[in-house]
Amino acid sequence: MKPVTKTLATLAITAPLAACTVGEERPNIVLFLIDDLGWLDTSVAFGEEVYPFNLRHDTPNIAALAEQGAILTSAYVCPVSTPTRTSIMSGMNAAHTRITNYTSVNKDWNPDATDTPSEKLDDTVERTDWNINGITPHGGLDRAVHVTPYPQILKDNGYYTIHVGKGHWAPNGTPAANPYNMGFCVNVAGQVAGKPRSYYGEENYGNTKDKWNYFSVQNMTEYYGTETHLTEALTLEAIKTLDYPIDNGIPFYLNFCHHAVHTPIHRDPRFFQKYVDRGMDEGQARFASMCEGVDKSLGDLMAYLEQRNVLDNTIIVFMSDNGGNSENLSKGGVRHTQNSPLREGKGSCYEAGIRVPMVVYWKGKVAASTRLNTPVVAEDLYPTILEMAGIEEYKTVQQIDGKSIVRLLTAGSKMAKEAMESGQITDQKQANNFVVPLSVSGIDPQREVLAHFPHQWKPYQLHDIDYMSSLRKGDWKIVYRHREQTLELYNIGEDITERNDLSKEREEVLKEMADALTAKLEGYDALLPTFRATGERVPMPNQLIK
């Protein structure tokens, strides 16, 4: 970024009213959030080794970001979109917000009832009353959680806050449907829908008489009738909104939320043919082109920031809102194997559903090419972003569950870098297992990571996805299946595939983990499913231990 004095001098010629800084220059911050991008969907290997599926998609820009920043190898979010996005916006765990499933397109609509109606399900358990109206920046809305979104705090502290793309924090008809209520100065194409009606400019992104529904994308009318894929259109729009703050030396926060790579799996014409030529089936090639599309978007954004001389002062947080979809046939390949070696995918509390790619670029603060193993969760972003912005004091109506990972990113990455330089770390496996102690990062490397999905996802039962909770602590992970009231125990460190259930062999660990999961659920006053026959809540996990 240009020195402030130069910025002011340049501005003085054209603008009588210029911006002036006091003290240290504040960084710009970009949250680059991809939808449904799996842990194995990029060429960046987040695991201990490069797995075959890391080689499917060309993502050179994400790889370049990782080379210049830190890879978070244990980043966890929720199994589906809204809980992650509302956790990010609230700083609260999804079990705590009780926003545990995706919100619908209209107020008071319960997707449990509209998309997966109980009467069509032959099941023993039933969903309970979760917060179907998502979060709200105002009070007084039923079945919604009143929160102070951090973009509001950023804006109140002089940041220029921009939202682009998918919101999915709440339904239409409620305040959080509107990014202008969430603390954003600018909203481009922000909408409540969980996916776009179409990615194709040729189809007006779903805005035609025969295609229109609530998932049709807003604000993209410039590109109607063109071959511009939605990913590219959103990128062009995001860049346009940055001119104003950069021209005027105002720090910005860009909440760049791509619809890709969520269904519908619509080819990105810039990259599709390449993957066909590599022998992929139609669905795989379409999905691969979408993954490379978001990679290109990141590259285009970074090129623009560099051209404007602000890249060095811009923090970029790259991540996904949940794991890769492994049950949708349109992605091609073989169902339920899409995230191998991780088990299952989106919707599930197995690793593939909740463990996501995450990279943080922060020049001069985050040591380049480092890997950080400490678990990071969605709700950490709230205090982290505010600390990145230098905002120390702020008030919120909600209680924040997340922890700032700024020290992990800065002191932690420095420590990891030193370990690499001193020869303590010599390969990827060692790097992935390097532990930054609590005393350095401020975050317990053994912190508990909860995932909680007391729902059926689809109109048909999915054994490894529906009605699950899980808790990871260190290498151990317990999985609770609500429908069957069974517990499983895995050692993630040794068995990342979660195929070797140790619940029988390691009963003492199972009991500890069941107690921990129970305490966590009780601490958040989490909802659990009920038995249809009795209306009783399913047992807490510790009640299942004999």
Add this chain to the structure above:
Amino acid sequence: MKPVTKTLATLAITAPLAACTVGEERPNIVLFLIDDLGWLDTSVAFGEEVYPFNLRHDTPNIAALAEQGAILTSAYVCPVSTPTRTSIMSGMNAAHTRITNYTSVNKDWNPDATDTPSEKLDDTVERTDWNINGITPHGGLDRAVHVTPYPQILKDNGYYTIHVGKGHWAPNGTPAANPYNMGFCVNVAGQVAGKPRSYYGEENYGNTKDKWNYFSVQNMTEYYGTETHLTEALTLEAIKTLDYPIDNGIPFYLNFCHHAVHTPIHRDPRFFQKYVDRGMDEGQARFASMCEGVDKSLGDLMAYLEQRNVLDNTIIVFMSDNGGNSENLSKGGVRHTQNSPLREGKGSCYEAGIRVPMVVYWKGKVAASTRLNTPVVAEDLYPTILEMAGIEEYKTVQQIDGKSIVRLLTAGSKMAKEAMESGQITDQKQANNFVVPLSVSGIDPQREVLAHFPHQWKPYQLHDIDYMSSLRKGDWKIVYRHREQTLELYNIGEDITERNDLSKEREEVLKEMADALTAKLEGYDALLPTFRATGERVPMPNQLIK
């Protein structure tokens, strides 16, 4: 507005990066543009007297604005929406841009062909190739005019530029469909459509499966399913976008373009019943409630600006984009009389089509409660707004036809005020006829005002609307009917109703005016209709003089 020092001091507590001003504080500017609001549709009497139709609608806030500002009694625009809006954005006359009709919702669609197809018309003349793709901020678009929109110049000079509501500068699929390409930092609900699909929150403003079309309103999902009339929703949104610049002491330009009071004539529930109770028919009461709705919007905006202490430093330009619709049955009343005593209405070159309400509020600069008689045209807004913003030097790709009316507003209103105080002006008629000379205002009070509509408006012929041009100069006005190749001459000063055709009695004036109209059309290289039989252009008006 708060003193700058106080603003800075307040900001310093929370914001390390605060705004600082150099020299005189620059004013905020609001263009409050109503759609289809007729000259007689407010309680402000723009004429020499208060006509009965001035008493139909309660518009206390517009009246208050007029009391604090200047009334422009001879404000002229184009007969339909797009030509006026593109004239404003380009500073060019519509005959010059050759954007003489309303643009369609999709690129390359010609409403002449889609809405009023020639084969269905039994007519002797035909429309020619006008610029159906409107204006464009980029080059390289067929049948469009490349212009530098003034919001871009404002933005480049440090203004925070906001667009809210109807754009209608160009079709979907072109750059000007997107306000972010037009120099706006923020776009709320900006769209190309000439009207909204619905004003009703209960109908999601047209966003339902059975109602959706390209006229459905974007960005209003917060209000879906509520009783919020679109006029109110847009007002709430406009106000939200102002927090950022006001909090940070940045001058703003708000391009607030209401959809109201265009068709569909959908009741504003806040005011509807009152007008029914006064004995209006259903359509009249609906229309009246919409007029009061935009008045309320103005009041709400001004109350907000006052509460934020910036009203005194905010210029408000209130006007309409064309005359009141007099041929739509849904407005109730008697067709073709809606703008009495003015002749006809929207679409026509008679006064009711092109003469519109206009008020300018500018505290300390515009003398309050004054009336200015000098003709003002749509394209004047371009240089006027830039001069108001203190921007003296700027480059445009187009040649600007309009003239700044800043001196008319400032020195002119001061002169009018002095005439009132000295007893030279004692009543409304005298005030309406008070002449500010060229030497004071910089604008010739006898300047020529061209209107040009070489089109058929509706799928049926409208004798007093279709295929017309007119020129006003001083009190004289010539009207050229292209279809019949006839000329009419009126003395507007004595006969505002345009019922007394003096073309036979005053042949020497007719000839002068025909020459003036011809020169103006030729000067702009204006399009004229062609004869179907021969393909020849209809004659220039001076060719019709024997």
